[in-house]
Amino acid sequence: MKLNAIYSGFTVERVESVKELNGIAYMLHHTKSGARLLYIDADDTNKVFSISFRTPPKDSTGVAHIMEHSVLCGSRKFPLKEPFVELVKGSLNTFLNAMTYPDKTMYPVASKNDKDFHNLMDVYLDAVFYPRVATDKEIVMQEGWHYELDSAEDDLTYKGVVYNEMKGVYSSPDSILETHMMAELFPDTTYGVDSGGNPDNIPELTYEGFQAFYKQYYHPSNSYIFLYGTMDIEEQLRFINEEYLQNFDAISVDSTIAVQAPFTAGKVASYPYSIGSDENETGKTMHALTYVMPEMTVADNLGFEILTHALLTSPAAPLKELLVKAGVGSDVSGYYLDSLRQPIWNISVTGSEMKEQKRLQELVETELARLVKEGIDKSLLEASLNITEFALREADFGGRPIGLAYGIRVMDQWNYDKDPIEALRYEAALTTLREGLTGRYFEELIERALLQNQHKALVSIYPEKGLQEQKEKAEQEQLATIKAKMSPEEIEAIVAQTKALKARQAAPDTEEALATIPLLELTDLSPKVERVERHDSKLGKASLHFVPTQAKGINYTAFYFHLDCLTEEELFYAGLLSDMLARVNTKERTYDAIAQDINMNLGGFSADIAALTKYNDRNGYTPLFIVRAKALHAKLPELVRIVTELVSYSEYTDVSRLTELVKETKAIWDTEAFRRGHTIVSNRVMAQVSEVGKFRDLDGLGYFEQLATLANDETALQALPTKLSEVATKLFRPSNVDISFVGETEEFDRFKELLEPALQKWQDGTYDKGQLKITKSYVNEGIVTSGKVQYVAQGGNFRDHGFTPKGAMKVLETILRYEYLWTRIRVQGGAYGAFANFYNNGNFVLCSYRDPNLTETLSVYEELSQYLQNFEISDREMRKYIIGTMSTLDTPITPALRGPRAMSEYFGEGSPEAAERLREEVIDCRQADIRDLAEVVGAVMKDSHISVMGNEQKIKNAGDTFSQVISLPQ
Known part of the structure; x- marks a missing residue:
């Protein structure tokens, strides 16, 4: 496209090369409607479209969040209850979602298929510009909140998807802390309220207020359209103009994001948060010291990311180490956030006490002043700069479309009327920062943005037993008062309204409405999989696996150490080892020197434990300790030198350091356990029926339980050096490792040359394989927390009942996630979501997420078999589910993911042929195949293996559902 030329009403205002993306950026303006558009022409078939709106809320009713949900519930051209869900069921999308931020709302989609991409774009544009919710109050009631009353005699309650989602969010202490922190920092602007919605305030939202919010912000003149990838851009512009934008006239939209006036003095504030009645208050206080930044450049923003990594998040970050050693808390973390009009820099402390509040700020600012005066260690900064630069150049987002990341990034500038293209550039900023290493750039940045800055707040939250019970009682009393003031006619109106809403939710869309959603043909699907080549060989006693890949000069390595030489007791210490590797001294160097070496020379280093299941084996799995490292x-x-030093020469002798790491890891679990609830309860159910389930639990809640016990046992802590050394000696042997390498042939040859002498330095010995037998038993369990919602899981093993895996099971996962469970548990039950998983080893689990219910959800699970017996849909709807299932099987394989894919096939004894047979079964699946699974599900559900994490009272009221009720570890 030519500069200043007009294409379908869009004027090309800028054309610039962006070498960091190897693409061309086009900035366009739609004259009639006022819409802005940015197109990145890049050689990428994974195309991305996004339309965003600047949406600063004025209160915490969650109006922006509820709007994001609601506009996707039917529109002019697609008059269904939930076109979004219908799209997910039947699209080959590589991304499909919507996101509410503090000051903007984004609607992005991505697909490699041209026809599918067009369909997605059409549905999303119609949703935001012509939503049914503009005139349909029931949609807001469902997605936001409403009074629920099944009969005039019942108690009045609140229900709604966003309402319950945010009750889940507000069950996590870190979310509560962040809410108070932002309110203190931004008392006069949109950032001081919660765009997601505070459950206490969501019922204050009126439909009239909702409509006014839509009318103010959802206009093309307030929109930001982003396109990325290989496409016929003129055809896309023509479509967007003719179908949508030409119908609107440009207007002036007041969506200004106000700037909070700087403080003349910092704030200090404290708030309580709820813990369970059996929880210990000790070590449960959390602090956040946060600064609101002055005006920052792109280089300044990147500079603060580097400072954050160097001072707070790398394994030996000096500011973090100072605070931990001073006893301020068990764990210290931090972040820099520049996706706000005024960026913020944060230091968070967990595992603390209220008495440490004052000392935190004193220690931080004294240390920052010292660093400014004496100068920051330049090698430390250079190492953090190197790892930041590596991430920028690698541009890998774990299989998500890279264009999606670019689309989100440009809004960090565009939303504030800054240059969006500048957000994609980093070369000039890196040059500035490298030059800054030779001077005082970083010290002056700290001086200006932190030490001379009074716009800051130190906010703490402390535990208080019974607070949640008090809030629930107050809510019940409030609702009772509201009901008591209603006339009999008003009460009957709510009963009728409840009945009408449930009828609407239960009623299927008409065939005519469903037919409005564009759909691909089964002939558009291919049973073929993207094959990952792997070559197996030996190097001495070690097994090598070469995965040929062009990866922009980056090599990805993984060292798979087999855990079957350990005992059940030792498995816990292997988990500890994965948390501590590269964070303790070696015989050659201190851990801070190692951390600096890793950051200087590698693009990443990690260690964890995992279980890779055998493809078609009821009990088969390979337990592994995996060390991953990547580098140019x-x-x-x-890379070879660092890995060799860590596995061969790490010392586990410093009890003080080991204790520090144990307590830090426990503090992280204390904060994040509830957030991981769906994973915890799913694994807990699977642990009742399979060895691999037991293994995964011992890396989950089982690990947390043992960690908490260890942290409070001085004798066990003193024994740690011996335990860890014994486990490391057993694991880190050439004869006990499979090594994968991703790169090009000559690069692999070089790797072998380097690896051969290195392996000779590794210790070796002979240990029996097959020792790992996990004997721990599991029962139906309720895990009580102070949370406001539940995670409810039930499942079992279908192979135990004589059934084998089928492609129809993958289709049923899609049907359950977006039809049966979606309707019964999310739409009608008010939960945030629910899912089902069938595994090749026979494990099957159903799980709800941020669910206000418990026994009601178990009843939904119990009725699933009956639903499947009567399963009857049109051929077109069945085709939709098949297409949607294929989408989940087609995650793009980036260079970083090729090694894990190849090794999963190797350890799982799978093959591309087996994967293609599964895909063929999916494509050939029909309604009768789904009905046949009723017997499978019915047999598993009768076993009644259940695990629930959630509200203490809900669990205790569930009667004999559980064999035992426990609390989260203390």
Whole structure:
């Protein structure tokens, strides 16, 4: 496209090369409607479209969040209850979602299929510009909140999807802390309220207020359209103009995001948060010291990311180490956030006490002043700069479309009337920062943005037993008062309204409405999989696996150490080892020197434990301790050297350091356990029926339980050096490792040259394999918390009942997630979501997420078999589910993911042929195949293996559902 030329009403205002993306950026303006558009022409078939609106809320009713949900519940051209869900069921999308931020709302989609991409774009544009919710109050009632009353005699309650989602969010202490922190920092602007919605305020939202919010912000003149990838851009512009934008006239939209006036003095505030009646208050206080930044450049923003990594998040970050050693808390973390009009820099402390509040700020600012005066260690900064630069150049987002990341990034500038293209550039900023290493750039940045800055707040939250019970009682009393003031006619109106809403939710869309959603043909699907080549060989006693890949000069390595040489008791210490590797001294160097070496030379280093299941085996799995490292090819010698030093020469003798790491890890679990609830309860159910389930629990809640016990046992802490050394000696042996390498042939040859002498330095010995037998038993369990919602899981193993895996099971996962469970548990039950998983080893689990219910959800699970017996839909709807299932099987395989895919096939004894047979079964699946699964599900549900995490009173009221009721570890 030519500069200043007009294409379908869009004027090309800028054309610029962006070498960081190897693409061309086009900035366009739609004259009639006032819409802005940015197109990135890049050689990428994974196309991305997004339309965003600047949406600063004025209160915490969650109006922006509820709007995001609601506009996707039917529109002019697609008059269904939930076109979004219908799209998910039947699209080959590589991304499909919507996101509410503090000051903007984004609606992005992505697909490799041209026809599918067009369909997605059409549905989303119609949703935001012509939503049914503009005139349909029931949609807001369902997605936001409403009074629920089944009969005039019942108690009045609140229900709604966002209402219950945010009750789940507000069950996590870190979310509560962040809410108070933002309110203190931004008392006069949109950032001081919660765009997601505070459950206490959501019922204050009126339909009239909702409509006014839509009318104010959802206009093309307030929109930001983003397109990325290989496409016929003129055809896309023509479609957007003719179908949508030409119908609107440009207007002036007041969506200004006000700037909070700087403080003349910092704030200090404290608030209580609820813990369970059996929880210990000790070590449960959390602090957040946060600064609101002055005006920052792109280089300044990147500079603060580097400072954050260097001072707070790398394994030996000096500011973090100072605070931990001073006893301020068990764990210290931090972040820099520049996706706000006024960026913020945060230091968070967990595992603390209220008495440490004052000392935190004193210690931080004294240390920052010292660093400014004496100068920051330049090698530390350079190491953090290197790892930041590596991430920018690698541009890998774990299989998500890279264009999606670019689309989100440009809004960090565009939303504030800054240059969006500048957000994609980093070369100039990196040059500035490298030059800054030779001077005082970073010290002056700290001086200006932190030490001379009074716009800051130190906010703490402390535990208080019974607070949640008090809130629930107050809510019940409030609702009782509201009901008592209603006339009999008003009460009957709510009963009728409840009945009408439930009838609407239960009623299927008409065939005519469903037919409005564009749909691909089964002939558009291919049973073929993207094959990942792997070559197996030996190097001495070690097994090598080469995955040929062009990866922009980056090599990805993984060292798979087998855990079957350990005992059940030792498995816990292997988990500890994965948390501590590269964070303790070696015989050669201190851990801070190692951390600096890793950051200077590698693009990443990690260790964890995992279980890879055998493809078609009821009990088969491979338990592994996996060390991953990636680097530019030129840095391969350093990669091999660092890995060798860590596995061969790490010392586990410093009890003080080991204790510090144990308590830090426990503090992280204390904060995040509830957030991981769906994973915890799913694994807990699977642990009742399979060895691999037991293994995964011992890396989950089982690990947390043992960790909490260890943290409070001085004798056990003193024994840690011996335990860890014994486990490391057993694991880190050439004869006990499979090593994968992703790169090009000559790069692999070089890797072998470097690896051969390195392996000779590794210790070796002979240990029996097959020792790992997990004997721990599991029962139906209620895990009580102070949370406001539940995670409810039930399942079992269908192979135990004589059934085998089928492709129809993958289709049923889609049907359950977006039809049966979606309707019964999310739409009608008010939960945030629910899912089902069938595994090749026979494990099957159903799980709800942020669910206000418990026994009601178990009843939904119990009725599933009957639903399947009567399953009857049109061929078109069945085709939709098949297409949607294929989408989940087609995650793009980036260079970083090729190694894990290849090794999963190797350890799982799978093959591309087996994967293609599964895909063929999916494509050939029909309604009768789904009905046949009623017997499978019915047999498993009768076993009644259940696990629930959630509200203490809900669990205790569930009677004999559980064999035992426990609390989260203390």
